Amino acid sequence: MNSGINSIKAAALVLCTWLATAASAFAAGPAGHWDVGLFGNIFGAREYQVWVPAGYDATQPLPVLLVLHGCVTGPNLMGEASGFNDVADTEGFLVVYPRQNVTANPARCWNWQLPINQARGSGEASILAGIVDQVKGSYSVDPRRVYVTGISAGGAMTSIMLACYSDVFAAGAIHSGGMYKGATTVSGSAYALLAGSIYSPDSNGRLAWQCSGSPTPRPIPVLVFHGTADSTVNPVNGQQAVRQFLQTNDLADDGLDNDSVKYVPTSTYNGQVPGGRAYRVDTYTYGGRTLAQHYVVQGMGHAWSGSQTGLPFTDPNGPDATLITWVFLKDQLR
Template sequence: MSPVAMAFNPPTPGPGPTDPPPDGPVACTDKELRPGETTRTINVGGQRREYVLYVPASYNNASETPLMLDFHALMTSADYQISNSGTREVADEEGFIVAYPQGINNAWNLGPCCTESRAVDDVGFARAVVEEVSAEACVDEKRIYATGYSNGGGMAYSLACRAADIFAAVAPAAFDMLEETTCEPSRPVSVFAARGTRDSIVPFEGGESTPPTRYRLDPITFLGAEGSLEKWADINNCSGTATDIGNNCKGYSNCDGDTEAVLCTANRGGHKAWDAEASWNFLKNHTLP
């Protein structure tokens, strides 16, 4: 286990997100999902969309199971994300389901970027994936999460802003909030962000950047790593100032709805992914109210 991952373990043992509740397991006898990896298609707004679903070997219909959506970076794919993000391995250890959505143009529509068409409804796609998986699996509806790398991290932020009724918490990496977008979630949302100080694509200090795509896009303006942390402290109505919680992480914990806003920084780190185990150790301790 990495040092960062240890920082977010609960101080005392207790029921985890995959443990049966104290009154006994919640059976889903009408569900038929089985362990394994499958590629699926779904229609969203007249568009054929695709995602890969990974169900760990430990899964059964005897109890509710957390679900995570893991979004790939710009110009990569769901298959790339499965092989490189680390969430599949953590899912095997911790017993949660992972969906890996595939973006149109290998990109996600964040409003001002990054798909070729601004009409792509990726938030609707994410909602549809959750609905379809929940219809087939014994999903814990209070423990649905989003994570992602680069443009996929931006998608995780979008879901925190626009789908807080479904997603309990998010863990974006190598991306920040955008000045051009409005974020007004229906409730406070816990956020765990991972950033590198020498990111040449998403500048740590914020400012203008042009997405590296094969088609022309207008520049976007990042709030920066610190600016994004403060943005979420404001959204979650956190009090005080960010405190050092070790392992190059700092954040706010005195926030509405028992939410948190955390930023973990890799000194001299570039545009890189995150520690999937550390992200999960944070996410799994947050549930929908």
């Protein structure tokens, strides 16, 4: 049975478990709640919100999921649109939502296209890494299970965090975003959103490998979600992100650009949401491990797939990106 089918079944199992055990999880300890924090360094300061899951026990280290919102939104809307807090209550993980400042970007977009933010220890990337470190010091965290995801500008920023902080993040998921260094100027970002990056995913895969904070950069499993009708971020950006991280992983497995990790799916699954959208899942494995998975949702625009909230930039007719993301991430260890 291929990896795509396993992922779908695993997501369904998580959902069934959630529905069956939500009441007991709530009764086992305190209710889930928001905490707020602030982190700053020489590059600036950002507020963030932490969803502390129901039943949190400071003696039990939990995974952490860093969630990066898109433009014109923030932690509360991102939490509601994605539904990650509900899954966290059942599965037991901390969810961290940084907030972009209007002073840094009037539309609250993460500035993924600026070179200062595309390097380790610099700009917004350093602030987000600092938030993760601060959360690690404030809560009981399993450092082997720290993950990152985001949508749109947050998805592009996710690529930066995965590329430059492989010693922090075990894996990540890019929703309606793009590859590492898909643009390096504001005008270049506008073109990339419209038609895809002008840069080679293979070349940028090497740049991502070089940015890694690990002395011997490790493979980074990545999930990519994109709709075929996305008019805000051209779907080719999703294809480029997959190829870029496969190239990064090709270098990371043995330090050589030798096509040990190939841009050829080891399995493909075609699915259909009952009464909703069709989708395709390409899975790329190496050494028995899934290194990349690409969900392409037919007819979906620039949206968080499967959200039932009715909020902007959500699509209730696609596969449940939230559960699929968590199933992909939860067993990855750094």
